[in-house]
Amino acid sequence: MATVTRTVDYERPIYEEEVNYLNTDYSLKSWLFTLDHKRIGILYLISISLMFILGSAAAGLIRLELLTPQGDLLNADAYNRAFTMHGIIMVFLFLIPSIPTVLGNFVLPMMLGARDVAFPRLNLLSWYIYVFGALWILAGLILGGADGGWTFYPPYSTTYANSHIVPVALGIFIVGFSSILTGLNFIVTTHRMRAPGLTWFRLPLFVWSLYATSLIQVLATPVLAITLLLVAVERVLGVGIFSPQLGGDPILFQHMFWFYSHPAVYIMILPGMGVVSELIACFSRKNVFGYKFVALASVAIAVYGFLVWGHHMFVAGQSVYAGMIFSALSFLVAIPSAIKVFNWTATLYKGSISFQTPMLYALGFIGLFTIGGLTGLYLAALATDVHLSDTYFVVAHFHYIMVGGMMLAYLGGLHYWWPKMTGRMYPELLGKLSALIVFIGFNLTFFPQFIVGFEGMPRRYHEYASQYQIFNVLSTAGASILGVGFILPVFYLLWSLKWGEKAPINPWGSAGLEWQTPTPPPTQNFLETPVITTGPHHYSQVREEVVG
Amino acid sequence: MRGASNFAGQIDLLFWFITILSALIAIGVFILIVVFATRYRRRYSGYVPPAIEGNNKLEIAWIVIPTVIALATFAWAAVVYVHMHNPPKDALTIYVVGRQWMWKAQQPTGQWENNELHVPVGKPVKLVMTSQDVIHDFFVPAFRVKQDVIPGRYTTMWFTAEKPGVYDLFCAEYCGTNHSEMIGKVYALSQQDYEAWLSGGTTTASSSGMTGSGGSQASSQSAGQQLYQSLGCASCHGQNGEGNIGPRLAGLYGSKVQLSNGQTVVADDAYIRESILNPQAKIVKGYQPIMPTFQGQVTEQDILQLIQFIKSLGNSGSQGTAQNQGGNMPAASPAAAGQSGQ
Numbered sequence: 081m082a083t084v085t086r087t088v089d090y091e092r093p094i095y096e097e098e099v100n101y102l103n104t105d106y107s108l109k110s111w112l113f114t115l116d117h118k119r120i121g122i123l124y125l126i127s128i129s130l131m132f133i134l135g136s137a138a139a140g141l142i143r144l145e146l147l148t149p150q151g152d153l154l155n156a157d158a159y160n161r162a163f164t165m166h167g168i169i170m171v172f173l174f175l176i177p178s179i180p181t182v183l184g185n186f187v188l189p190m191m192l193g194a195r196d197v198a199f200p201r202l203n204l205l206s207w208y209i210y211v212f213g214a215l216w217i218l219a220g221l222i223l224g225g226a227d228g229g230w231t232f233y234p235p236y237s238t239t240y241a242n243s244h245i246v247p248v249a250l251g252i253f254i255v256g257f258s259s260i261l262t263g264l265n266f267i268v269t270t271h272r273m274r275a276p277g278l279t280w281f282r283l284p285l286f287v288w289s290l291y292a293t294s295l296i297q298v299l300a301t302p303v304l305a306i307t308l309l310l311v312a313v314e315r316v317l318g319v320g321i322f323s324p325q326l327g328g329d330p331i332l333f334q335h336m337f338w339f340y341s342h343p344a345v346y347i348m349i350l351p352g353m354g355v356v357s358e359l360i361a362c363f364s365r366k367n368v369f370g371y372k373f374v375a376l377a378s379v380a381i382a383v384y385g386f387l388v389w390g391h392h393m394f395v396a397g398q399s400v401y402a403g404m405i406f407s408a409l410s411f412l413v414a415i416p417s418a419i420k421v422f423n424w425t426a427t428l429y430k431g432s433i434s435f436q437t438p439m440l441y442a443l444g445f446i447g448l449f450t451i452g453g454l455t456g457l458y459l460a461a462l463a464t465d466v467h468l469s470d471t472y473f474v475v476a477h478f479h480y481i482m483v484g485g486m487m488l489a490y491l492g493g494l495h496y497w498w499p500k501m502t503g504r505m506y507p508e509l510l511g512k513l514s515a516l517i518v519f520i521g522f523n524l525t526f527f528p529q530f531i532v533g534f535e536g537m538p539r540r541y542h543e544y545a546s547q548y549q550i551f552n553v554l555s556t557a558g559a560s561i562l563g564v565g566f567i568l569p570v571f572y573l574l575w576s577l578k579w580g581e582k583a584p585i586n587p588w589g590s591a592g593l594e595w596q597t598p599t600p601p602p603t604q605n606f607l608e609t610p611v612i613t614t615g616p617h618h619y620s621q622v623r624e625e626v627v628g
Numbered sequence: 629m630r631g632a633s634n635f636a637g638q639i640d641l642l643f644w645f646i647t648i649l650s651a652l653i654a655i656g657v658f659i660l661i662v663v664f665a666t667r668y669r670r671r672y673s674g675y676v677p678p679a680i681e682g683n684n685k686l687e688i689a690w691i692v693i694p695t696v697i698a699l700a701t702f703a704w705a706a707v708v709y710v711h712m713h714n715p716p717k718d719a720l721t722i723y724v725v726g727r728q729w730m731w732k733a734q735q736p737t738g739q740w741e742n743n744e745l746h747v748p749v750g751k752p753v754k755l756v757m758t759s760q761d762v763i764h765d766f767f768v769p770a771f772r773v774k775q776d777v778i779p780g781r782y783t784t785m786w787f788t789a790e791k792p793g794v795y796d797l798f799c800a801e802y803c804g805t806n807h808s809e810m811i812g813k814v815y816a817l818s819q820q821d822y823e824a825w826l827s828g829g830t831t832t833a834s835s836s837g838m839t840g841s842g843g844s845q846a847s848s849q850s851a852g853q854q855l856y857q858s859l860g861c862a863s864c865h866g867q868n869g870e871g872n873i874g875p876r877l878a879g880l881y882g883s884k885v886q887l888s889n890g891q892t893v894v895a896d897d898a899y900i901r902e903s904i905l906n907p908q909a910k911i912v913k914g915y916q917p918i919m920p921t922f923q924g925q926v927t928e929q930d931i932l933q934l935i936q937f938i939k940s941l942g943n944s945g946s947q948g949t950a951q952n953q954g955g956n957m958p959a960a961s962p963a964a965a966g967q968s969g970q
Contacts, residue, residue, distance in 0.1 A: 151808075156805045156806060156807075156808070156809075157805055160802075160804075160805065160807070227804075228802065229802050233762075233763055233801070233802070235761070235762050235763070235779060236762040236763065236802070236803060236804060239762075240728075240761060240762050240804060241804070323779075324778075324779045324780025324781075325779070325780075329780075330763055330778060330779070330780070331778070364668070364677065365670075365675075365676075365677050366677045366679070366680070367679055367680075367681070369680060369681075369682050369683075370681075370682035370683070370686075370687055371681070371682065372682070373682065373687050394709075395765065395774050395775055395776050396776045396778075397775075397776050397778050397781070397783050400709070400710060400713050403709065404706050404709075404710075407702055407705065407706060407709075408699065408702050408706075411698035411699060411701065411702045412695070412698065412699075414694075414698060415691060415694055415695055415698065418690070418694050419687070419690065419691060421657060422657075422690045423682075423687075425657055425660050425661055425664070426680075426682075426683075426686070428660075428661065428664035428665060428668060429664055429668065429680070430668055430677055430678055430680065431664070431668045431677045432668065432669075432670045432671075432675045432676075432677050433664070433665050433668050433669050433670055434669070434670045435665075435669070443661060443665070446657070446661065447657075447658060447661070450653070450654050450657050450658075451650075451654055454650035454653060454654055455650070457646050457649075457650065457698070457701065458643065458646050460702070461642065461646065461701055461702065461704075461705035462702075462705045462706050462708070462709035463635075463638065463639050463642055463704075463705040463706075463708035463709045463712065464639055464642055464643050464646065464705060465705075466639070466709065466712065466772065466773060466774055467639055467643075467769070467772040467773070467774070469774065469800070470765060470767070470774070470800040470801060471769075471800070534629075534643070535629050535769065536629060536767070536769025536770070536796060536798065538767065538798050538799070538800045538808075540802045540807060540808075541798075541807070541808035542807070542808045543808045543809065544808065545796060545811075618679070619676070619677060619679075620676050620677060620678060620679035
């Protein structure tokens with residue numbers, strides 16, 4: 081492969097007069113009617129951050145309540161609504177959109193050498209749909225919230241719940257379309273808007289993972305939509321679909337719900353894996369080991385993810401044979417994830433590794449995602465799942481993946497691309513400190529939950545047997561530390577907008593195409609369409625001339 | 629928490645196997661990361677790392693080996709799971725009804741207990757369960773068993789308690805406001821103590837508080853029989869289930885039934901329940917489809933009591949003792965069968 085000489089200017093800050101996507105127009109109208117994918121990414125950043133704060137508040141209430149075995153902080157109904165709204169807000173309003181709509185929107189077109197996504201108006205519409213759906217969910221919350229868990233199992237949710245199921249379900253239904261349209265946009269963008277020379281196997285791994293995520297979003301979300309619609313139909317019109325009292329089948333709901341919701345967890349984690357690939361490559365200054373395997377593993381996860389939904393139903397009354405098929409497939413779906421972990425680790429070998437904040441988050445991801453993924457084995461295994469199902473073991477498992485994995489990847493990506501997005505550097509020491517606090521707080525919060533779950537503490541319990549208290553106390557202590565770790569970035573990232581050091585064009589020395597634009601980029605990203613002649617992360621092929 | 633059932637040992641063994649396997653993988657990965665991150669930390673800025681594309685042999689190895697281990701683990705767990713779904717034929721059957729927010733269990737003698745379950749040690753116990761309202765889940769952590777309890781159908785689970793003791797029972801499927809209060813205790817008693825408890829007598833076990841509330845003497849045979857009369861079943865099926873316009877019920881339980889559409893089914897709990905709630909679903913060959921439905925007139929508990937009664941109708945057509953019930957039926961059968969009240 082030919083050596084490409086690229087001029088890299090580490091030191092030059094942006095000049096005040098430079099026009100970029102941020103300062104081109106300061107009016108509110110230019111933001112609310114923007115067609116610029118970068119501004120849409122910022123709009124999403126603001127929205128999902130607000131939602132995250134709400135969801136975290138609910139989590140705080142939960143953990144405070146669980147300090148003691150008795151239900152003394154909240155009454156039962158309030159607690160049940162707290163954990164339900166926590167799940168709904170975090171899953172549908174935070175985790176599912178987060179990386180694709182914030183980092184994906186911002187970075188994907190630039191990684192492709194394009195000026196914008198394929199359908200910029202559709203992109204803006206996606207954000208408005210998200211906001212509209214979120215408002216419905218908030219309306220449900222303000223009216224008093226829904227209960228039943230984010231899983232909405234009938235007949236409880238359709239026939240027995242006394243809470244505000246319908247506005248919340250309606251809100252999720254609406255937000256789903258935001259997800260579908262974003263996925264559609266990304267698929268078309270990736271197919272049709274790659275710069276000359278950018279073949280599929282020269283795409284950065286973040287693009288591969290966004291592509292795989294988009295496939296799932298487009299194919300799976302409609303199933304959720306129809307399922308929630310049927311819940312609303314049964315609840316409002318009394319049409320018997322899921323409730324046996326009305327002639328329906330409650331297990332039918334579970335099949336339909338999990339047919340979406342299992343792929344949904346891959347919607348949540350795949351983009352995080354893509355970010356980690358980018359971070360590991362950049363901060364080891366190496367191409368990712370086994371690039372093709374990692375790229376195809378993303379697609380494999382997306383496809384396999386559709387075949388395993390029944391592992392949520394091993395004790396639900398599903399047939400033993402179905403259970404066996406789903407169990408075998410669930411073990412197999414772990415393999416592509418394992419491939420990625422091994423390849424990331426191998427990427428470090430003979431690399432040149434630096435430990436800035438994004439890299440700390442990436443390394444934290446590998447550790448915590450590995451633990452989370454391995455604990456999935458206990459749940460994929462039929463016999464152990466019988467004991468562990470619906471206990472805190474499951475709660476710990478998915479929080480290791482969603483928070484220990486996904487959140488860390490999101491924070492890592494946010495810190496990594498922060499200079500590109502804002503033209504500012506965040507304070508590095510605070511970044512490192514927060515990453516450490518998050519890591520420690522996270523483990524203290526969720527590791528005891530594996531133990532207490534094995535000991536038999538069920539989930540969604542407002543009060544619990546007294547022998548479980550010590551684990552709950554540890555968990556709540558961890559949650560307060562974790563909270564600090566999450567609050568710090570809010571402050572120092574906001575602080576950096578005005579007082580942060582002005583960022584050079586490519587502070588990390590990344591080989592990514594998105595870093596070949598000014599920092600922050602102008603609205604059209606590239607002044608000339610780039611021509612690609614090498615693969616991604618081609619650090620050894622880039623001989624840099626440091627200028628100025 | 630120590631297990632106390634026949635499954636606990638197997639499940640805990642599998643659990644620890646997966647733990648050791650996971651620990652090896654996790655520690656392996658962590659050590660590599662720490663070693664690589666330390667050894668290959670950036671020492672000077674001009675260093676250009678070698679471009680290592682990958683290693684196909686290594687990739688194949690770390691695909692194939694985990695796959696083999698994964699499938700082996702799957703197979704092991706599946707074998708145990710299948711075992712957990714095949715109750716022995718001689719298991720003691722106890723009927724359970726879950727409802728917001730309490731558990732009711734019906735012993736073979738017919739007595740009901742609330743939020744408690746008394747079982748004999750060393751004998752397999754099969755729970756046949758249904759819900760009166762929403763989905764619940766019967767979870768006994770010490771036995772390592774749980775099963776969702778669903779409205780509109782029966783689900784079953786079985787176990788053999790191995791150690792006398794008192795064990796937690798939790799509802800493990802969110803069911804509304806007092807989900808976390810839908811809890812109870814399982815009392816595993818020696819065979820002797822269990823029989824004594826069933827007959828309501830005081831034993832050393834019950835006086836030491838081990839047995840929880842004593843079993844009531846109300847027999848569901850009489851309760852079931854009362855329902856059989858008051859609902860008018862006798863008019864078509866005969867006073868003692870000998871049959872008339874409606875099929876014979878004596879000796880029915882567990883037997884094979886030929887249907888008018890040519891199919892043959894086994895007359896189990898679910899069949900009887902369906903015949904009461906939706907009699908048009910299956911018509912017995914040679915009979916007219918004229919049985920009315922009792923949907924809305926009977927609770928799940930009523931149905932279970934009727935099932936107990938029908939079970940007690942032996943081949944002779946008279947109300948005998950438990951000929952067709954699951955074995956290990958204690959001798960404490962109420963002699964007051966046939967009389968109403970006690």
